[in-house]
Every structure is written in structure tokens, then in C-alpha cells.
Amino acid sequence: MSINSAFHSQRKWNIGFILFLTLLLLLLSQISIRLTLITALGISLGFVLQKSRFCLVSALRDPILIGMTQLTRAFLLLLGISILGFALVSWGASQSNIPLSLNIFPMGVHTVVGGLLFGIGMVLAGGCSTGIIIRIGEGFAMQMLAFFGLAVGSVLGERSLKSWRYTFGEWPGIFLPDIFGWVPTLILELIVLLTLWQLARWWQKKQLGE
Known part of the structure; x- marks a missing residue:
């Protein structure tokens, strides 16, 4: 099979799959909008994960085996965004006097x-x-x-x-904000992540010259 034939065949499958998902979401919308949104979110998340090849094993294994740290840095970025998001939610809850139930x-x-x-x-x-x-x-x-x-x-x-x-x-579990406070903990965690990110970048440059 030539490259052009394979490309057109894959394109037909993609179009058919998109039509199937569209019909599925339209059908679910007649049952429950909430279910439709959850399904659409799940499909979108799966698509992003599959295309990005995001995997914790690769993030920890690739720097040792092949010197590649792209996924490692992506994982550190994910942790940083999660930390900032959690801090914003916690701050907003405290400003609105909304109690937070944390599982430590x-x-x-x-x-x-x-x-x-x-x-x-x-x-x-x-x-x-x-x-x-x-x-x-x-x-x-x-x-x-x-x-x-x-x-x-x-x-x-x-x-x-x-x-x-x-x-x-x-x-007993350790919750750093209880020890240092929210702001010092946030600064400390971001400094640690930034340091690890720079080390990962340096390691890839050393191993692969990139």
C-alpha cells in the first residue's frame, strides 16, 4: 500500500470516527446534558493523553535510558499547575469562609x-x-x-x-501548610519544581546535546 493510499484510508476512518462521536453526543444530549459533558470531557482527555504519549513511567525511565527529559519536564509542569490551582481554590474558599475537607x-x-x-x-x-x-x-x-x-x-x-x-x-500524614503556612509552602514547592525542571533540561542537553 502506498503512502497516499494509507493516508486516504486513515482519513476516512478519522471522518467516520468523528461522525460516530458526534452522533453519540447528540444521542446522549437527549438523555442528560451532564452525561454528555462528562463523555465529551473523557473523550477529549483520552485524545490528549494518547497524542501526547504522556506516561509517568516514561517521565522517570527515559532520562536514565536515553537521556530524554521532555516528559519529565511536562510532568513537573503538571505538578506546578496543580499546586497553583489547588492554592487558588484554597485561597478562594478561605476568603468565602467555605470549609475545606482535606484527606491527609x-x-x-x-x-x-x-x-x-x-x-x-x-x-x-x-x-x-x-x-x-x-x-x-x-x-x-x-x-x-x-x-x-x-x-x-x-x-x-x-x-x-x-x-x-x-x-x-x-x-500521621504531613501537610506542609500547617507547618510553614500557605505562602511559604507555595514558594518552596515552586522553587523545588523549577530546580528539578532546570536539572532535567541540563541532563538532556548533557546526554543528547540538545
């Missing part, structure tokens, strides 16, 4: 063990939770097995959490 989870040995197991699993599976779901949508059968392992591991972890807490105990 405790830490323990189970946190470290779970993080190590999840990290090893991500590398073996070739993707984080988001990356696995994206590749399932692309038709990779092996990622279905990885998703099954992710689901089983999550259930086992949740079921055994009480035993871990009882055996090893845990420490």
Missing part, C-alpha cells in the same frame, strides 16, 4: 513497599495506569494482562492494608 493520609512501611512494588510493576508492564489504558485503547493485547494485574494488585493491597497498619504501625 498517614504514612508507614506499607507506603514504601507499595511504592516499590508499583514502580517495579510499571517498568515491567511498560506503562503506568494511564499508559496501560491508552495502549489498551490502541489495541495492545499485552496491556490487558497488565491491567488485570493492576486490578488484582489493587484489590489485594486494599484488603491487606489493615494488616500492614496493625503489624508495622504508621505515622
Whole structure:
């Protein structure tokens, strides 16, 4: 098949898929506007994730294996935007005297063990939770097995959490604004992220000359 034939074939599939999604959203709009908006948001998010190839594993693995830090810097940017957004929401709530309910989870040995197991699993599976779901949508059968392992591991972890807490105990969670205040915490976190971003940029330039 020539390049032009493949291009036109893909274009037909794209047009058909867009028409299908349009009809689906029109049908859902007759049932519930809220459901339509949620579906449209989910489709848009999936499209962006698939095209950007955003994956936590790649963000942590690529700098070590190939010296590429583009996804690493994108992840740091995402954290920075999230921190600023959360700070604005918290500030707005405090100005309006709206109480915020925060879930500050405790830490323990189970946190470290779970993080190590999840990290090893991500590398073996070739993707984080988001990356696995994206590749399932692309038709990779092996990622279905990885998703099954992710689901089983999550259930086992949740079921055994009480035993871990009882055996090893845990420490109360740390909420930095309670210690330093909101403004110093925000400044500190942004400085740390900016420093890591510059280090990631320097590392790629050193490894790849870019």
C-alpha cells in the first residue's frame, strides 16, 4: 500500500470516527446534558493523553535510558499547575469562609513497599495506569494482562492494608501548610519544581546535546 493510499484510508476512518462521536453526543444530549459533558470531557482527555504519549513511567525511565527529559519536564509542569490551582481554590474558599475537607493520609512501611512494588510493576508492564489504558485503547493485547494485574494488585493491597497498619504501625500524614503556612509552602514547592525542571533540561542537553 502506498503512502497516499494509507493516508486516504486513515482519513476516512478519522471522518467516520468523528461522525460516530458526534452522533453519540447528540444521542446522549437527549438523555442528560451532564452525561454528555462528562463523555465529551473523557473523550477529549483520552485524545490528549494518547497524542501526547504522556506516561509517568516514561517521565522517570527515559532520562536514565536515553537521556530524554521532555516528559519529565511536562510532568513537573503538571505538578506546578496543580499546586497553583489547588492554592487558588484554597485561597478562594478561605476568603468565602467555605470549609475545606482535606484527606491527609498517614504514612508507614506499607507506603514504601507499595511504592516499590508499583514502580517495579510499571517498568515491567511498560506503562503506568494511564499508559496501560491508552495502549489498551490502541489495541495492545499485552496491556490487558497488565491491567488485570493492576486490578488484582489493587484489590489485594486494599484488603491487606489493615494488616500492614496493625503489624508495622504508621505515622500521621504531613501537610506542609500547617507547618510553614500557605505562602511559604507555595514558594518552596515552586522553587523545588523549577530546580528539578532546570536539572532535567541540563541532563538532556548533557546526554543528547540538545
